[in-house]
Amino acid sequence: MISPIAPKDSDRVSKPHWRGRASTPIPALPPSRGKGFVVAILLSLLASPAFAEPAAAPDQPLSNPAQEARAQALFKDVRCVVCQHESIADSPAGIAGDMRRLVREEIASGATDAAVRADLVRRWGDYILFRPPVEAATWLLWFGPLAIVLGVGGVLLAMGLRRRTATVPLSPDEEIRLAALLQRDDIRPDADASSSHD
Amino acid sequence: MIVELGAFALILALALAGLQTAMAAVGRLRNSPVLAGAAQGAALASAAAVALAFAALIFAFVTSDFSVANVAANSHTDKPMLYKVAGAWGSHEGSLVLWCLVMTGFGGALARASGLPFGLKTSAVGVQGALSSLFLAFAVFTSNPFARLDPAPFQGASLNPLLQDPALAFHPPLLYAGYVGFSVTFSLAVAALIEGRAMSPLWPAWGRWVRPWALASWVLLTIGITLGSFWAYYELGWGGWWFWDPVENASFMPWLAGAALLHSAVVTERRGALAGWTVFLALLAFTFSMLGAFLVRSGVLTSVHAFAVDPERGMMLLAILGVTAGAAFALFAWRAPTLRGGGLFAPVSREGALVLNNLFLTAAAATVLLGTLYPLILEAATGSTISVGPPYFALTFTPLMVIAFLILPAGPLLAWKRGDLTGAMQRLAVAAGLSLLAALAGWLAFEPKKAMAAAGIAVGAWLILGALAEVVERVRLFRAPLAEVGRRTRALPLGAWGMTLAHAGLGLFVLGAVVETGFKVEAAAPLGIGGEVRAGAYNVRLDRVHIVEGPNYLAEQGVLTVTPHGGGASKTVTAERRFFPAGGQTTTEVGLDFRGLDDVYVVMGERRATAQAAQAWTVRVYWNPWARLIFLGPFVMALGGVLSLLDRRLRVGVAGRRKSKPLPLEGGEVGEGVEA
Numbered sequence: 001m002i003s004p005i006a007p008k009d010s011d012r013v014s015k016p017h018w019r020g021r022a023s024t025p026i027p028a029l030p031p032s033r034g035k036g037f038v039v040a041i042l043l044s045l046l047a048s049p050a051f052a053e054p055a056a057a058p059d060q061p062l063s064n065p066a067q068e069a070r071a072q073a074l075f076k077d078v079r080c081v082v083c084q085h086e087s088i089a090d091s092p093a094g095i096a097g098d099m100r101r102l103v104r105e106e107i108a109s110g111a112t113d114a115a116v117r118a119d120l121v122r123r124w125g126d127y128i129l130f131r132p133p134v135e136a137a138t139w140l141l142w143f144g145p146l147a148i149v150l151g152v153g154g155v156l157l158a159m160g161l162r163r164r165t166a167t168v169p170l171s172p173d174e175e176i177r178l179a180a181l182l183q184r185d186d187i188r189p190d191a192d193a194s195s196s197h198d
Numbered sequence: 199m200i201v202e203l204g205a206f207a208l209i210l211a212l213a214l215a216g217l218q219t220a221m222a223a224v225g226r227l228r229n230s231p232v233l234a235g236a237a238q239g240a241a242l243a244s245a246a247a248v249a250l251a252f253a254a255l256i257f258a259f260v261t262s263d264f265s266v267a268n269v270a271a272n273s274h275t276d277k278p279m280l281y282k283v284a285g286a287w288g289s290h291e292g293s294l295v296l297w298c299l300v301m302t303g304f305g306g307a308l309a310r311a312s313g314l315p316f317g318l319k320t321s322a323v324g325v326q327g328a329l330s331s332l333f334l335a336f337a338v339f340t341s342n343p344f345a346r347l348d349p350a351p352f353q354g355a356s357l358n359p360l361l362q363d364p365a366l367a368f369h370p371p372l373l374y375a376g377y378v379g380f381s382v383t384f385s386l387a388v389a390a391l392i393e394g395r396a397m398s399p400l401w402p403a404w405g406r407w408v409r410p411w412a413l414a415s416w417v418l419l420t421i422g423i424t425l426g427s428f429w430a431y432y433e434l435g436w437g438g439w440w441f442w443d444p445v446e447n448a449s450f451m452p453w454l455a456g457a458a459l460l461h462s463a464v465v466t467e468r469r470g471a472l473a474g475w476t477v478f479l480a481l482l483a484f485t486f487s488m489l490g491a492f493l494v495r496s497g498v499l500t501s502v503h504a505f506a507v508d509p510e511r512g513m514m515l516l517a518i519l520g521v522t523a524g525a526a527f528a529l530f531a532w533r534a535p536t537l538r539g540g541g542l543f544a545p546v547s548r549e550g551a552l553v554l555n556n557l558f559l560t561a562a563a564a565t566v567l568l569g570t571l572y573p574l575i576l577e578a579a580t581g582s583t584i585s586v587g588p589p590y591f592a593l594t595f596t597p598l599m600v601i602a603f604l605i606l607p608a609g610p611l612l613a614w615k616r617g618d619l620t621g622a623m624q625r626l627a628v629a630a631g632l633s634l635l636a637a638l639a640g641w642l643a644f645e646p647k648k649a650m651a652a653a654g655i656a657v658g659a660w661l662i663l664g665a666l667a668e669v670v671e672r673v674r675l676f677r678a679p680l681a682e683v684g685r686r687t688r689a690l691p692l693g694a695w696g697m698t699l700a701h702a703g704l705g706l707f708v709l710g711a712v713v714e715t716g717f718k719v720e721a722a723a724p725l726g727i728g729g730e731v732r733a734g735a736y737n738v739r740l741d742r743v744h745i746v747e748g749p750n751y752l753a754e755q756g757v758l759t760v761t762p763h764g765g766g767a768s769k770t771v772t773a774e775r776r777f778f779p780a781g782g783q784t785t786t787e788v789g790l791d792f793r794g795l796d797d798v799y800v801v802m803g804e805r806r807a808t809a810q811a812a813q814a815w816t817v818r819v820y821w822n823p824w825a826r827l828i829f830l831g832p833f834v835m836a837l838g839g840v841l842s843l844l845d846r847r848l849r850v851g852v853a854g855r856r857k858s859k860p861l862p863l864e865g866g867e868v869g870e871g872v873e874a
């Protein structure tokens with residue numbers, strides 16, 4: 001039912017694949033020839049398969065739009081194994097095309113999203129999914145952000161509460177000084193000013 | 199000869215930076231203005247020497263001197279002049295010289311800054327000198343950009359053609375200026391910690407001294423990141439603009455820390471509060487910058503940006519990071535108890551809102567840090583490998599930001615010390631209502647219907663309208679006579695406009711990101727000449743294909759016509775596949791049809807023969823609605839930062855006009871203490 005793509009070690013460690021584009025070394029040109037000759041060579045390279053990258057077969061979308069939409073959503077979560085940080089949705093690399101076909105075939109044969117993910121992980125390991133599993137080893141990763149917000153927020157709240165108890169009402173003497181101050185026109189707050197913005 | 203002069207200038211710069219540190223340290227200890235002045239002179243001379251070295255490097259690139267190893271590895275005689283110059287910072291060695299240039303340049307500016315007290319300034323100049331010394335030593339001893347080759351090769355290996363692009367020629371210098379600009383806030387923070395208790399009456403002034411540096415760095419970083427993102431968008435050829443790639447994250451962390459620092463420094467400046475926290479963020483921003491440099495250059499990450507990957511140099515950078523950040527944070531831990539700022543405030547107040555801003559921004563930075571480093575740490579600890587990509591950040595980073603965005607418009611409407619939340623809510627009621635309407639309009643206008651995208655539109659609209667509501671409130675629009683409104687509008691300080699623009703720009707970005715992500719349409723088809731493919735509301739027809747000979751490449755250029763379905767003018771775009779013989783690489787040049795806020799984005803694929811032996815090209819078309827806002831928004835934010843920077847109150851040495859006389863009364867009533 002599924003055309004197996006054997007996971008190879010070389011895929012994982014992989015030669016760097018610049019956003020999916022492989023560089024194709026070309027033979028050095030003899031420097032003595034004329035420019036026309038060079039252009040002719042280059043033109044032949046343009047037309048040759050060496051110019052084309054290891055081509056992905058053109059994608060065949062699934063005929064069922066709902067299934068195709070599921071496949072498209074899954075593509076974004078699956079890492080292209082020869083690329084540097086790209087999903088198979090984005091990568092023009094040949095193997096990404098093969099992996100898209102694999103995912104489509106599994107969905108067409110009735111597999112759930114979870115089953116497709118599980119199958120991908122079985123073949124390539126957790127590395128293949130851009131969304132790491134939630135397990136003991138990744139709790140810090142997944143819940144760290146929330147813990148920071150709650151932890152720091154809690155500390156701030158506690159400090160605020162402590163500070164509130166630290167404030168004391170004005171003494172009668174201070175009240176008198178305050179009343180005297182408030183009588184002074186030059187420092188009375190501008191009744192028109194909505195807030196002290198600046 | 200000029201190259202040797204450059205090498206000598208770099209060594210001289212190192213010696214001068216060392217001298218700067220030593221003279222500043224002794225000058226501070228002995229309270230000697232002569233020595234302190236000499237240290238400032240050394241800082242300027244060091245900057246001049248690095249500038250000379252950098253000029254020599256550019257000269258080597260411009261003249262294609264392939265006897266210099268760095269030029270031979272990164273340049274080519276056929277390259278256009280812009281990319282010959284840009285090649286100077288296209289390699290590890292060259293970019294390190296640029297890094298040192300920015301660092302000593304900012305150091306020179308710091309040495310020239312007026313208004314800082316003797317102790318703080320001398321300490322800061324010393325710390326900046328120490329930072330410069332470390333990085334210059336790294337350049338001189340491990341990454342000499344002027345190393346010669348013998349025999350010199352006939353031709354260079356050329357710069358990676360993907361990097362031969364105007365946006366990318368300017369992306370690294372801006373990014374570096376931003377990264378390294380935070381070295382000054384770092385130095386000022388360390389200097390403040392060294393000064394210790396003497397700082398306690400000076401914290402508001404310190405906040406004012408730190409803010410321009412933080413603002414300038416943040417603005418440069420914003421533009422640098424946006425240029426890089428725009429480059430990825432149109433150069434890499436599939437319409438993505440942010441990949442949560444580890445190296446993108448490395449530039450995003452200092453940006454987030456810098457944004458938090460800007461806001462926190464306001465509180466320190468106006469109210470003398472949060473001094474310790476502001477110092478912490480000032481240290482953190484540059485630590486993230488150095489971490490980014492380490493991640494990009496050490497090869498610990500697999501990323502498209504990782505260049506000149508060299509574990510040994512990586513270890514050196516890690517050592518520099520460990521020594522500087524370690525020393526600074528140890529000093530911080532030691533001095534933290536003395537950093538008691540004044541300025542009590544209620545939870546519902548401008549300060550409280552800014553504390554929340556800081557809480558979410560730093561939590562967001564920590565999330566990015568976790569997501570970037572966790573795979574490395576996990577692999578080192580357990581050997582198991584995971585990938586952390588966009589789905590992780592969508593579930594962690596995005597919710598944090600959404601909460602922060604929902605709170606944001608209320609902040610500027612709250613008074614210092616104690617704010618009126620109900621009043622702020624009432625003043626935002628119109629903005630909130632209009633945002634919900636915007637969500638409804640988005641729901642109706644875009645297909646397919648997506649509730650999350652409609653909610654995202656509401657958030658973007660809320661940011662923009664909330665920012666406008668604050669201006670409306672301040673100038674009393676609709677409530678006061680027009681003359682009064684005009685007077686108030688003119689009286690608004692530039693800083694206020696800057697804040698409004700920055701927040702509105704953020705809203706523009708959110709709108710663009712939400713709509714582009716939610717509703718972009720992609721189509722691909724093998725097209726012969728005259729063939730058509732449809733993407734969303736547009737038809738794209740391949741008219742002809744011809745060969746174009748560029749300065750250092752050969753291209754297959756497709757000429758395509760983009761026609762909207764609902765009527766409207768057709769436009770012709772060209773898309774290319776370029777072949778660079780020097781490196782044997784191919785790149786794509788996408789065809790972009792700018793349609794209002796939308797992009798129609800066309801990519802030429804490779805040629806293939808069809809069944810009928812006719813020729814066809816795989817043409818991919820993306821309709822990216824509102825993509826313009828994704829890049830416009832951050833530029834508006836940066837513009838806001840520039841306006842704030844121009845505000846005279848922020849200039850170093852200019853005391854606040856009305857703050858010169860400390861008043862016991864400010865804002866609301868007095869005597870009720872602080873309430874929860």
